[in-house]
Amino acid sequence: MNIIVTGGAGFIGANFVYYELEKHPEDKIICIDKLTYAGNMATLDEAMKQESFSFHRVDIADRAAVYQVFEQEKPNIVVNFAAESHVDRSIEHPEIFLQTNVIGTSVLMDACRKYGIRRYHQVSTDEVYGDLPLDRPDLLFTEETPLHTSSPYSASKASADLLVMAYHRTYGLNTTISRCSNNYGPFHFPEKLIPLMILNALHDKKLPVYGDGKNVRDWLYVGDHAAAIDLIIRKGASGEVYNVGGHNERSNLTVVKSVLAALGKDESSIEYVTDRKGHDRRYAIDPTKIQRELGWNPTVKFEEGLEKTIKWYLSHQAWWAPILKGAYQNYYEKMYANR
Ligand code: NAD
Ligand code: DAU
Numbered sequence: 001m002n003i004i005v006t007g008g009a010g011f012i013g014a015n016f017v018y019y020e021l022e023k024h025p026e027d028k029i030i031c032i033d034k035l036t037y038a039g040n041m042a043t044l045d046e047a048m049k050q051e052s053f054s055f056h057r058v059d060i061a062d063r064a065a066v067y068q069v070f071e072q073e074k075p076n077i078v079v080n081f082a083a084e085s086h087v088d089r090s091i092e093h094p095e096i097f098l099q100t101n102v103i104g105t106s107v108l109m110d111a112c113r114k115y116g117i118r119r120y121h122q123v124s125t126d127e128v129y130g131d132l133p134l135d136r137p138d139l140l141f142t143e144e145t146p147l148h149t150s151s152p153y154s155a156s157k158a159s160a161d162l163l164v165m166a167y168h169r170t171y172g173l174n175t176t177i178s179r180c181s182n183n184y185g186p187f188h189f190p191e192k193l194i195p196l197m198i199l200n201a202l203h204d205k206k207l208p209v210y211g212d213g214k215n216v217r218d219w220l221y222v223g224d225h226a227a228a229i230d231l232i233i234r235k236g237a238s239g240e241v242y243n244v245g246g247h248n249e250r251s252n253l254t255v256v257k258s259v260l261a262a263l264g265k266d267e268s269s270i271e272y273v274t275d276r277k278g279h280d281r282r283y284a285i286d287p288t289k290i291q292r293e294l295g296w297n298p299t300v301k302f303e304e305g306l307e308k309t310i311k312w313y314l315s316h317q318a319w320w321a322p323i324l325k326g327a328y329q330n331y332y333e334k335m336y337a338n339r
Contacts, residue, residue, distance in 0.1 A: 001172065002027070002030060002074055002075045003027055003028065003076070003077045004030045004032060004073065004077070005017055005030070005031050005032070005079050005081065006031075006032045006060050006078070006080045006081055006104075006108065007033055007081030007082030008029075008031030008055075008081065009035055009040055009041060009044055010039055010040075010081060010086075010172050011038075011185075011188045011189055011192075011222070012222055013031075013082070015185060015186065015222040015225075016225075017031060017044060017047050018047065018226075019226035021047060023230060024230075028052050028053075028077060029053050030054050030055075030056070030069070031044065031056070032056050032058045032066070032069055032080065032082065033056075033057065034057065034058065034059040034060070034082070034100075036084070037331075038086075039073070040085075040187075040323070044160075056069050056138055057103070057319070059100075059320040060104035060105075060108055061103045061104040061264060063101055063107050063110070066108060067112050067115075070115040075115075075117065076117065076118045077117070077119045077120075077121070078108060078112055078117060078120050079123065079229060080104075080105060080108055080119045080121065081123045082190045083157070083169050084156075085153070086153070086189075086191055087127075087153045087276065088335060089274070090153035090156070091151060091277050094156075097152050098152075098159075100262070101153075101156035101157055101159070102156055102163065102241060104253075105163055105164065106163055109164065109173060113167070113173060114169055117173075118174060119174050119175070119176065119238070120174065120175045121175070121229065121232060122160060122166075122177045123178060123180070123229065124161050124177050124179045124180075125154070125157050125179055126182075126245065126283045127153065127182060127280065128149060128158040128179060129146075129147065129159055129179070129283075130148035131280035131283060132282045132284055134214065134281055134282050137249075137284075139284070141243060143163065143242070143243055147161070147162075150278045150279075151278055151280075155320055165177075165239075168239045169239075175239060175241075176236045176237075176238065176240055176242065177241045177242070178228060178232055178234050178241075178243075178338070179241060179242070179258050179285070180225050180228070180243075180245065181217070181218035181244070181245035181246075181280055182218060182220065182283070183220055183221065183222045184220075184221065184222065184305065185221050185223065185305065185308070185309050185312070186309065186312040188222075189323070190320060190328060191328070191331065192299050193252065193256075194306075194309065197259045198259055199313065199324065201259060201265050202314075205269070206269055206270075206271040207269050207270050208336055209253060209270055209271065209273065210252070210273060210274070210276050210279060211274075211275030213253030213270075213272065214251050214252070214253065215251065215279060215280065216250065216251050216252075216281070216283065217249070217252065217283055218246070218248055218283050218284050219249075219250060220248065221246075221299075221300035221302075221305035223299075224244075224246060226298045227299075228244040228294075228296075229244075231290070232290070233293045236294060242290040242293075243286060243287050243290065244285065244287055244296070245283045245285025245287045246298030247285075247287070248298075249284055250302065253270075256270060258308070259306070260286065262306060263310065273336070284315065
């Protein structure tokens with residue numbers, strides 16, 4: 001099978017590329033990526049050595065360029081990871097989130113309609129459900145939970161989900177959607193909580209915790225997300241949505257303290273800073289459907305995954321050092337100075 005993976009030079013897309021190359025060596029993986037600030041060819045170094053992998057530097061919102069890739073590569077499956085993915089950036093600059101996350105999704109699905117496809121899979125997020133209160137641990141997001149977004153990022157992802165459902169119903173496009181909780185693991189861009197805290201702690205910098213640090217996220221090791229998507233594209237039913245998560249809720253403060261403890265650092269570097277605007281309080285996924293229907297289960301416990309992730313950052317300075325030296329410095333200064 002020929003599988004187009006968009007956003008494969010980013011965090012989860014790249015982990016999915018490596019998962020597929022290993023699990024299904026008979027398949028061809030075709031990566032489409034614009035290489036924004038979050039895309040990194042160094043992440044794909046090993047994939048580029050393999051014959052069954054090819055790369056196209058293309059914007060998913062560029063119709064002519066996308067159609068050309070479809071004509072050339074004749075994909076059977078498209079998995080769309082490509083997105084602007086950072087909530088804080090969406091609060092500063094919403095436009096690009098609409099362009100990539102909404103328009104880009106429609107262009108990809110138009111290409112699927114034009115050239116024919118066995119499955120279009122949209123990689124979505126638990127953020128489309130909004131948030132849950134801290135004092136109701138019994139409440140979880142199911143696939144039936146109404147969409148109720150908070151940030152321009154989550155609104156753009158929910159818009160894309162609605163478009164996918166519309167293309168399924170109106171044009172009969174064979175689609176699936178996965179809505180996953182927060183991922184962590186190798187190749188995670190340093191703007192996100194866990195890698196930011198690991199790298200700041202390593203450099204003895206302050207660890208900026210938004211608000212009171214009690215916001216809860218439901219963490220899943222990235223390899224488990226890749227395995228879930230692999231199952232969905234091969235065995236999931238067309239038109240369906242699957243929630244993906246491992247019942248692993250942690251407050252941000254707990255996560256930051258775990259990172260410090262694992263690195264043998266004290267907690268004096270923790271600094272409470274101004275809260276994110278519209279900050280979602282708690283996410284929690286009910287993954288019963290994918291467990292029951294597709295037999296998916298998470299395999300990596302948080303403590304084990306965090307240890308693996310920290311070890312990966314300690315041994316991959318060559319990956320993150322160039323990122324920290326580049327445009328990221330200006331970003332960090334702008335977001336965190338005087339916060
Ligand atoms: P990321 O920001 O690390 O990577 C995004 C990738 O998409 C980059 O390689 C970037 O260059 C590429 N890209 C951006 N705009 C593009 C465009 N217009 N055309 C082509 N490529 C483009 O993101 P991530 O964390 O790996 O997230 C991947 C997907 O998973 C996103 O759709 C995100 O919404 C979803 N998701 C993320 C998480 C998480 O915890 N990170 C959880 C659930 C769902
Ligand atoms: O839930 C899935 C989502 O998880 C994905 O859809 C998004 O693409 C992904 O970026 C992530 O969104 P979050 O906003 O949850 O992740 P982030 O790492 O930005 O923040 C996690 C929590 O940590 C959140 O409550 C904000 C807080 N935070 C974050 C940063 C960067 C801090 O307290 N300090 C920080 O410096």
